[in-house]
Amino acid sequence: MAATSMAQALNAALRDALSENERVLVFGEDVGQLGGVFRITDGLTAQFGEQRCFDTPLAEAGIVGYAVGLAMGGFLPVVEMQFDAFAYPAFEQIASHVAKIRNRTRGALSIPMVIRVPYAGGIGGVEHHCDSSEVYYVATPGLKVVTPATPADAYTLLRAAIDDPDPVVFMEPKKLYWSKEDTELRYDSEPLGRAAIRRSGKDATLIAYGPSVPVAMQAAKVAAEDGLDLEVVDLRSLVPFDDETVTASVRRTGRCVVVQEAQGFAGFGAEVAARVQERCFHSLSAPVIRVGGFDIPYPPPMLEHSHLPGVDRVLDAVDRLQFSDEPDGRYLTGVRA
Amino acid sequence: MSDSVVQDLLPSPTPVRLLAEDGTTVEGCPTGYERPTVPQLLAAHRKMVIGRRFDAQATALTKQGRLAVYPSSHGQEACQIAAAEVLGPGDWLFPTYRDSVALVARGVDPVEVLTLLRGDWHCGYDPKAVRVAPQCTPLATQVLHATGLASAMRRKGENTAVLALIGDGATSEGDFHEALNFAAVFNAPVVFLVQNNGYAISVPLSKQSAAPSLAYKGIGYGVRSEQVDGNDTAAMLAVLGTAMDRARSGGGPFLVEAHTYRLEAHTNADDATRYRDQEEVRGWLAADPLPRLEKHLRDVGALTDEDVRAAQEEGERLAADLRQRMNADPHLDPMSLFDHVYAVPTPQLAEQRDLLATELKAQEG
Ligand SMILES: Cc1ncc(C[n+]2csc(CCOP(=O)(O)OP(=O)(O)O)c2C)c(N)n1
Ligand SMILES: [Mg+2]
Numbered sequence: 001m002a003a004t005s006m007a008q009a010l011n012a013a014l015r016d017a018l019s020e021n022e023r024v025l026v027f028g029e030d031v032g033q034l035g036g037v038f039r040i041t042d043g044l045t046a047q048f049g050e051q052r053c054f055d056t057p058l059a060e061a062g063i064v065g066y067a068v069g070l071a072m073g074g075f076l077p078v079v080e081m082q083f084d085a086f087a088y089p090a091f092e093q094i095a096s097h098v099a100k101i102r103n104r105t106r107g108a109l110s111i112p113m114v115i116r117v118p119y120a121g122g123i124g125g126v127e128h129h130c131d132s133s134e135v136y137y138v139a140t141p142g143l144k145v146v147t148p149a150t151p152a153d154a155y156t157l158l159r160a161a162i163d164d165p166d167p168v169v170f171m172e173p174k175k176l177y178w179s180k181e182d183t184e185l186r187y188d189s190e191p192l193g194r195a196a197i198r199r200s201g202k203d204a205t206l207i208a209y210g211p212s213v214p215v216a217m218q219a220a221k222v223a224a225e226d227g228l229d230l231e232v233v234d235l236r237s238l239v240p241f242d243d244e245t246v247t248a249s250v251r252r253t254g255r256c257v258v259v260q261e262a263q264g265f266a267g268f269g270a271e272v273a274a275r276v277q278e279r280c281f282h283s284l285s286a287p288v289i290r291v292g293g294f295d296i297p298y299p300p301p302m303l304e305h306s307h308l309p310g311v312d313r314v315l316d317a318v319d320r321l322q323f324s325d326e327p328d329g330r331y332l333t334g335v336r337a
Numbered sequence: 338m339s340d341s342v343v344q345d346l347l348p349s350p351t352p353v354r355l356l357a358e359d360g361t362t363v364e365g366c367p368t369g370y371e372r373p374t375v376p377q378l379l380a381a382h383r384k385m386v387i388g389r390r391f392d393a394q395a396t397a398l399t400k401q402g403r404l405a406v407y408p409s410s411h412g413q414e415a416c417q418i419a420a421a422e423v424l425g426p427g428d429w430l431f432p433t434y435r436d437s438v439a440l441v442a443r444g445v446d447p448v449e450v451l452t453l454l455r456g457d458w459h460c461g462y463d464p465k466a467v468r469v470a471p472q473c474t475p476l477a478t479q480v481l482h483a484t485g486l487a488s489a490m491r492r493k494g495e496n497t498a499v500l501a502l503i504g505d506g507a508t509s510e511g512d513f514h515e516a517l518n519f520a521a522v523f524n525a526p527v528v529f530l531v532q533n534n535g536y537a538i539s540v541p542l543s544k545q546s547a548a549p550s551l552a553y554k555g556i557g558y559g560v561r562s563e564q565v566d567g568n569d570t571a572a573m574l575a576v577l578g579t580a581m582d583r584a585r586s587g588g589g590p591f592l593v594e595a596h597t598y599r600l601e602a603h604t605n606a607d608d609a610t611r612y613r614d615q616e617e618v619r620g621w622l623a624a625d626p627l628p629r630l631e632k633h634l635r636d637v638g639a640l641t642d643e644d645v646r647a648a649q650e651e652g653e654r655l656a657a658d659l660r661q662r663m664n665a666d667p668h669l670d671p672m673s674l675f676d677h678v679y680a681v682p683t684p685q686l687a688e689q690r691d692l693l694a695t696e697l698k699a700q701e702g
Contacts (some may be wrong), residue, residue, distance in 0.1 A: 050668030053494070062481060070468070070484020073493070089511075096475045097482070101447035104459040104471055139677055165680035193683070224574055255560040292433075 007177040009151040010040045013158035018048050025054040028080030051111035060090035072109035084119040085128040098167045099142030115169050120211045120261050124301040132262030136171040138238050145238040147171040149213035152183040159187040161205045174213035193240035201231035204255035209235035212259040219314035251283040255321040264292035286322040348552035348562045352596050355571040360632030370575040375639045381570050383648045385414045399605045403663050404454045410434045412600030415626035418442050418603020419573035423581045428499040431470045431483040436502050443535030448662045457667035477510035483549045484520045487527035498526040498584035517558040520590035524680050527589045528580040528631040534599035539612035555592035567595025568626040
């Protein structure tokens with residue numbers, strides 16, 4: 001088996017989709033000749049021609065709005081937003097049309113498409129290149145939102161997103177583009193909406209997605225050395241959400257930490273934590289704890305490591321899961337002992 | 338670019354006009370356009386009479402509380418009717434909230450046109466069946482969809498084109514500019530019709546743009562443009578017809594600015610006296626497109642009292658049918674709220690649907 005990077009897996013998914021379905025069109029900024037700034041579309045124009053994979057004028061609302069029309073006309077657009085923050089000009093098209101046209105027309109018009117968004121930080125990027133923008137999309141009914149954490153999943157999930165009858169915002173954790181895995185790329189037409197258990201454990205569940213999955217895995221490894229057996233759930237699909245897998249895991253372990261790279265306040269992790277406590281209350285031995293970035297604009301490259309939730313921040317949260325019966329001082333603010 | 342290419346892209350310095358305000362023929366038809374035939378003008382006249390009756394009925398229904406709101410196109414009927422008349426069966430129309438009369442003229446069921454404004458759903462018709470996109474509210478966003486769909490048609494080798502409608506105010510939105518640019522770069526068969534009715538709610542065009550005419554916005558993108566007397570049905574048919582033909586045969590996009598006027602307030606909820614005076618409105622009443630066309634057709638001996646009466650009767654029948662159907666309460670099914678958010682409801686929506694079912698049952702009991 002060959003070691004495949006996430007970037008290669010995404011490239012292969014686009015390549016296979018283009019060759020299997022002639023309605024698929026790939027377009028965006030610099031995706032043609034150059035192959036995209038992250039080279040995800042490398043070689044596609046050469047193989048499939050300018051008609052199937054092409055550069056557009058530099059205008060994000062234009063790219064998404066144009067894709068809406070192409071989808072109305074029966075094509076299957078897979079568009080690239082160059083970076084998370086540069087998708088914001090397209091937000092009106094996404095929120096007001098992409099998400100709503102099926103509902104607006106009671107299903108008479110559907111506009112399946114995939115909007116690929118390289119997102120999140122950890123690559124030393126300057127301002128506007130590191131936003132965790134997933135929360136804007138997950139808060140918009142009508143969109144599906146998925147994010148892979150491994151090369152194998154990058155392939156499977158992108159193929160599934162392209163096959164999906166609904167518009168999908170496909171969030172690519174850019175710091176994982178170069179992560180490699182020995183894997184065979186396979187797609188078995190599994191629909192979107194399932195989480196995966198990356199590591200089984202019995203003492204607590206770490207729930208993570210996208211760029212935070214490797215952090216959670218690393219934390220579990222360190223905890224194991226201390227005799228704590230942590231389970232890691234990789235959400236994969238934020239919308240639809242896999243309540244079943246998440247709930248079953250937390251009911252088994254009785255403890256839960258939600259890890260996200262995004263700012264914590266009103267982030268997706270808050271939704272996950274709320275769902276867990278609503279569904280697993282009687283199985284929980286401790287409050288659900290969220291771990292995330294701080295509630296600050298994404299910091300400059302030389303300070304990003306202080307912002308990003310790393311293994312220590314995760315393990316500190318695990319520490320607060322009340323494994324002992326001693327009251328935890330950190331929860332007793334204002335209470336006289 | 339050579340001088341002649343630039344000249345080709347530019348609009349004529351004054352709006353194209355084929356009929357004077359008094360209905361007399363303006364001699365000479367600018368090159369590139371063809372005067373509509375008398376049967377074409379008669380067909381447009383009939384639809385205009387009916388369209389105006391529809392508009393009045395919709396306004397009345399709003400006053401009776403049957404519609405949440407209605408943006409009238411009274412005074413803009415030459416644009417509305419021409420927009421429908423130049424469409425072939427395979428062409429698509431991308432309308433705004435203002436363009437209900439164009440939809441009726443296109444053949445969309447008037448009740449289905451008014452579904453949005455009555456409020457029982459966001460779009461009442463099947464866009465694919467009538468080849469009309471949902472009436473669009475977020476300004477200018479629809480012209481990008483029109484451009485994308487036009488490209489889709491071209492890719493499929495269809496000899497069809499798309500007509501995208503937009504208001505003067507909405508030409509300030511970025512999406513309008515992105516659409517012109519995309520349309521030109523991809524040589525999309527799309528025609529943009531700007532109905533310049535002088536106002537964006539209360540804001541006059543002078544505060545919207547310093548361009549000599551909105552039609553001049555085309556040249557910067559390499560889009561051929563024209564400006565037209567938007568209350569002259571003959572000129573509207575001639576210019577839009579040429580633009581659509583050109584698009585269908587691979588000639589690329591076309592921008593048309595129609596100078597017209599909104600005789601009513603922005604919607605029934607608006608008070609136009611706060612930003613314009615009656616004198617201005619009276620001036621535009623003299624340019625009303627319907628009497629102008631009617632006078633012309635009578636002058637050339639093509640239109641009889643009988644024809645006018647027949648059209649008016651048709652309008653009355655449409656209005657009576659509309660009243661009757663709009664006065665019946667629409668069938669509402671709250672459970673359908675979950676049906677089309679996704680192709681298949683997510684597990685979360687399925688749970689919420691069950692919750693609503695329980696609530697509804699409790700309300701019944
Ligand atoms: C993006 C957006 N901003 C604001 C509005 C609110 N709005 C609705 S109609 C309108 C005026 C539009 O004027 P114009 O484009 O000239 O069209 P008209 O109403 O005159 O036909 C405004 C500001 C909107 N619908 N969409
Ligand atoms: Mg206006």
